[in-house]
Amino acid sequence: MKPPQESSRRRAGIRFGVAVQIVLALILLGAANYAGFHYYLRGDWSPGQKYRLSEQTKSLLRNLPAPVNIYVFFSPTTAAPGFEVYGDVVNLLKEYQSADRSRITVEYVDPMRNLARARELQSLHQFGPEENLVIVETGGRSKQIAAVDMAEYDYLPQVTGNPPRVTAFKGEQLLTSALLELTAPEERTVYFLQGHGEPAVGEGSPLSLLEEYVARQGVRVAPLNLSMTGAVPPDAGAVIVAGPRYDLAPASLEALRSYWQKEGRLMVLIDPEADAPLLRAFLSEAGITPRNDRVLRTVQLGFATGILRDVAGRFDPENRVTRRLQGAEAMLPGGTCSLALDRDTPDTVILPMITAGDPFWGETEYVTDGEKGVAFAAETDHAPPLVLAAMAERGGVADEKVEVDSSRLVVTGNSTFVADGSITEPNLDFILGALNWMLDRGHLARVTPKPVRAFNLNLTDLETGRLALYTMVAIPAAALVAGAFVWWRRRR
Numbered sequence: 161m162k163p164p165q166e167s168s169r170r171r172a173g174i175r176f177g178v179a180v181q182i183v184l185a186l187i188l189l190g191a192a193n194y195a196g197f198h199y200y201l202r203g204d205w206s207p208g209q210k211y212r213l214s215e216q217t218k219s220l221l222r223n224l225p226a227p228v229n230i231y232v233f234f235s236p237t238t239a240a241p242g243f244e245v246y247g248d249v250v251n252l253l254k255e256y257q258s259a260d261r262s263r264i265t266v267e268y269v270d271p272m273r274n275l276a277r278a279r280e281l282q283s284l285h286q287f288g289p290e291e292n293l294v295i296v297e298t299g300g301r302s303k304q305i306a307a308v309d310m311a312e313y314d315y316l317p318q319v320t321g322n323p324p325r326v327t328a329f330k331g332e333q334l335l336t337s338a339l340l341e342l343t344a345p346e347e348r349t350v351y352f353l354q355g356h357g358e359p360a361v362g363e364g365s366p367l368s369l370l371e372e373y374v375a376r377q378g379v380r381v382a383p384l385n386l387s388m389t390g391a392v393p394p395d396a397g398a399v400i401v402a403g404p405r406y407d408l409a410p411a412s413l414e415a416l417r418s419y420w421q422k423e424g425r426l427m428v429l430i431d432p433e434a435d436a437p438l439l440r441a442f443l444s445e446a447g448i449t450p451r452n453d454r455v456l457r458t459v460q461l462g463f464a465t466g467i468l469r470d471v472a473g474r475f476d477p478e479n480r481v482t483r484r485l486q487g488a489e490a491m492l493p494g495g496t497c498s499l500a501l502d503r504d505t506p507d508t509v510i511l512p513m514i515t516a517g518d519p520f521w522g523e524t525e526y527v528t529d530g531e532k533g534v535a536f537a538a539e540t541d542h543a544p545p546l547v548l549a550a551m552a553e554r555g556g557v558a559d560e561k562v563e564v565d566s567s568r569l570v571v572t573g574n575s576t577f578v579a580d581g582s583i584t585e586p587n588l589d590f591i592l593g594a595l596n597w598m599l600d601r602g603h604l605a606r607v608t609p610k611p612v613r614a615f616n617l618n619l620t621d622l623e624t625g626r627l628a629l630y631t632m633v634a635i636p637a638a639a640l641v642a643g644a645f646v647w648w649r650r651r652r
Contacts, residue, residue, distance in 0.1 A: 213255050214609040215484060217336045221260040223603055224298070225343055230256075230335075231281060231295040232268045234307065242292040242307025244326050249294060249310065252331045296338040303338040310334055332609040333376060340378030340604075348397030348599065350374055351384035355412075357405025357434070359579070366579045367402060373588060373608065374595065386412035391419070398425040398598045403575025407436040417442060423555070425568045425598035427591075429575035432497040447505030448550050448571045453522035453542055455496045455573070458534060467534055471496045471574070473514040473548045475586070480602065481551065481593045482513050488586035490514045490548070492574040498522040498546040499573050507555055513570070513594070514549035522546055548573050551594065570594045 213221075230253060236246040253266045271278035282288070285295055285302060292307035312328040352361045352371075359366045361383040375381050379397055386392070386408075392399060392415060399419065408416070420426055428443060430450050440450050459466045473490035475482035492514075501510050522542030523534060536543075554567035577587050589608055596604040 213259060213332065214336075216604050216608045217256075217332060218259055219603045220336060220339055220343075221256065221264070224260065224263050224339075226299045227263045227265065228296065228298040228339065230264065230266045231293075231297070232266065233271065233278065233281060233287075233291070233293040233295065234268070235270050235272045235292070242310065244323070245307055245311045245329060245331065246292075248329045249307070249331055252329075252335070256335070294335070296335065296342060298339070298342050301342045303342055305334045305338060336609050337376035337378065340376075344378045347380060347395075349380040349382050349393070349395050350595065351382055351393070351396050351399045353386070353399060353401045353404070354383045355385045355387055356408055358402050369580050369583055370578045370588070370591065373592060377592060377596065377599075377604070379599070386415045389415075391415050392424065396424075398427060398595060401426065401428045401439075402578065403429050403431040403434075404436060404439065405431060405434045407434075407438050410438065413438050413442055417445075420446070420554075420567050420569065423565050423567050427570045427594065427598065429572050429578065430497060431575045432495040432573065443569075443571055444502075446554070446569050447502040447508050447510045447552050448569070449500040449502065450571070450573060451498045451500055451522060451542060453497055453524045454526035455492075455498055455516055455520050455546055455548065456523055456526070456534070457519045457521070465534075469493075469495060471516050471520060471548065473516050475514055475590065476512050479511055479513050479551070481597050482590060484593070485586055485589055488589075490577070490586055490590060491582075491584050492548060492572075492577045493582050494574065494576045496548060496574040498542055498548065499550050499571060501547060501550055505552070509553045510550060511552075512547045512550050514547070514572070514590070516546045516548055517544045520544055520546060549590075551597075568598045570598065 232249060232253070234243070234246050234249070236243055250268075257264050257266060269277050269281060281295070285304060287293060287304060294305045294307065294310075296303050296305065310329065310331045311326045312330065313324040314327045315324045317323065317325050352358065352367075354361065361367070361371060361381065365371060371381050384392070384396075384399060390411070396419070399416070401416075416424075416426065428439070432450075432454060443450060454469065455471045457468050459468050471492040473492060475485040475488060475490060477483050477486040498516075501512065503510055521536045521544055523536075524540050524542070525537075526534070549570070549572040552569040552571075554569075555565070576582055578591055592608050593604075596602065
């Protein structure tokens with residue numbers, strides 16, 4: 161039998177060891193929670209990337225000039241218009257706060273539960289009590305976003321008495337657009353040149369989708385007829401010349417030249433079919449010459465050879481505007497001409513933006529009927545790689561980290577790639593990125609927010625039958641066999 165003193169010492173040692181283990185466990189638990197709270201990775205594995213912010217939104221949040229207050233005036237317990245997107249709005253704002261928690265404050269106000277605060281906001285921002293709104297406020301300015309505008313709806317279920325179905329969520333587009341508008345030091349206008357066969361601006365325009373996205377960059381969109389104004393208005397942030405079918409009048413061209421020489425910003429989308437020698441000569445002066453060719457390739461169709469005029473271009477990975485689109489493909493439908501770059505143009509930096517490689521070439525004796533044979537002729541045709549879009553900066557510097565006042569120009573050898581029905585997401589990101597570069601907002605020349613579409617899983621009858629077989633028969637049978645095997649082993 162051990163002496164009482166030794167037994168007491170042993171029990172004290174055990175108690176001390178247990179205490180040390182508890183303290184170490186608490187320290188480990190605290191360290192794990194601290195590390196998990198401050199050092200973590202966020203991911204979105206949803207099919208439509210529903211909770212992932214675009215690169216443009218992230219860049220905008222990193223460069224906010226002032227704190228932002230967001231008020232969510234929602235009552236999810238009522239059937240007011242837009243209540244269906246309440247959950248999506250909450251999750252989206254969590255992502256905004258995660259991107260910059262120190263400068264973004266979100267307050268949720270339920271008018272059914274917090275009547276005093278609801279009336280205070282209604283009096284301050286002048287809106288009705290029945291509306292579901294998101295109010296963005298920064299720098300003494302505010303903008304209201306109706307919840308019903310944050311979604312696209314399918315109203316067909318209303319025929320059977322059911323509520324409309326949300327088919328797309330546009331919350332990030334509208335919130336980022338509101339922030340761009342509120343944080344801009346002054347309102348600027350992007351003018352679309354008119355009067356030379358260009359598509360009209362406004363309702364019914366074939367460029368309506370492009371106009372909508374340009375307006376969401378926090379700028380105003382308006383038409384410009386130089387034969388009436390005589391000069392580019394002083395509030396012009398940029399002028400877009402979108403596929404003129406006829407040449408510009410000498411007076412109009414002189415107004416554009418004067419604007420360009422005084423640190424103007426121009427985007428010219430060439431229509432290769434147009435006869436516009438004066439416009440082409442002006443672009444040549446700036447160092448970018450549209451060639452008299454058509455970019456195409458041939459495809460073998462059995463015993464015949466087909467001519468493919470829709471061009472697949474590659475975004476230049478070294479260009480400050482297009483490098484974030486590396487891996488994507490620019491689709492230029494219809495006729496496209498190549499561009500010749502004069503890198504020796506005085507005081508001008510010229511860089512390619514979109515190129516086409518083999519098997520495309522620039523055909524100088526192009527045909528339109530498709531019956532005459534076409535083949536690459538090294539003596540007369542233009543060999544790949546071909547420049548399809550380029551940018552020029554007059555008075556700028558090659559170092560993209562240095563921003564100086566300069567004239568900026570973007571030229572593409574195709575104009576139909578931005579039309580409704582032809583514009584793709586990479587094409588749209590390219591145009592908006594180039595526009596933001598021209599507007600001195602290079603940090604916004606990134607992938608822009610897009611609507612989050614409803615994800616539909618369409619299964620055939622055979623796939624549905626297999627799924628039912630696996631879930632209702634195969635998996636339960638496997639569990640039953642495993643249980644029987646364990647029982648049999650224990651019986652032995």
